[in-house]
Amino acid sequence: MELKELFNSSNVKLALGSEEKDDVLLELISLLKLDEKAKEMLFKMLKKRENLGSTGIGKGFAIPHCRSLVVDKLNVAFGRHTKGVDFNSIDGKPANYFFLIVAPPVEISNYYLPVLGKVAQFCKSTDITAKLDKLEKVEDFLALLEEAGN
Amino acid sequence: MQDNQLRLLMFLQDLLMLKKEMEDFQVVEKYEEMGFDLEKKEKIEEAIREVTGQLDAELHHRFQMIANKYDRPLAPVKNGICYGCFVSAPTGSELITQRKDVIEFCNHCGRILYQPGTL
């Protein structure tokens, strides 16, 4: 499973508008095709996961993630926040780039941890923040994922 | 807002799943390699207690009985099939909680049933 296969124009938002951690989570969840109740339940689960240790891994990246019964397949979203939002990240710095990853309890293909690993790897690639800052449209982001996958 | 009992059960199952992950040394190591800090992973217990405290006592008892038998006590129903045991027309007994929530159980395997998409 290549990362670029998971993203499209509906689950990528290059100008997140939220100013608080919770609102960023909600804004990311809103990019998923789920009904309102499912979104609400997912938010609560992601919050519980954040309580175990922030998913803000530093250098401007945060990767909120969880498994939940409310989804029946792997769901992802990407958001960029130009100014940055306090996400209680490991390095204490604001987060600008957010990957949301949500998986059902069991998947036949079991993509969850490998996809999380690939995203974490992507976040560590050379000059990645400069490249992410330059993105102007969703297609640029997809191209960047493709480039990173090669 | 008070969630209904079925949603609380779903939340509980999600949390128990997360607890299991946090108890798996190899999984935790993978997360740490990815760069995640799981310093407060024992906080999961607190979350589980919080949700359990909102559950109907009899329903929680039934949940635990099923959890002793199966990893995941809740199963989705899709097209009339229980995705826990894959037997069709699964609805058997039901339990009406004190808050009047109706909880349905699979006739065949006894798992608690939920309909994805109608939460």
Ligand SMILES: [Zn+2]
């Ligand atoms: Zn069944």
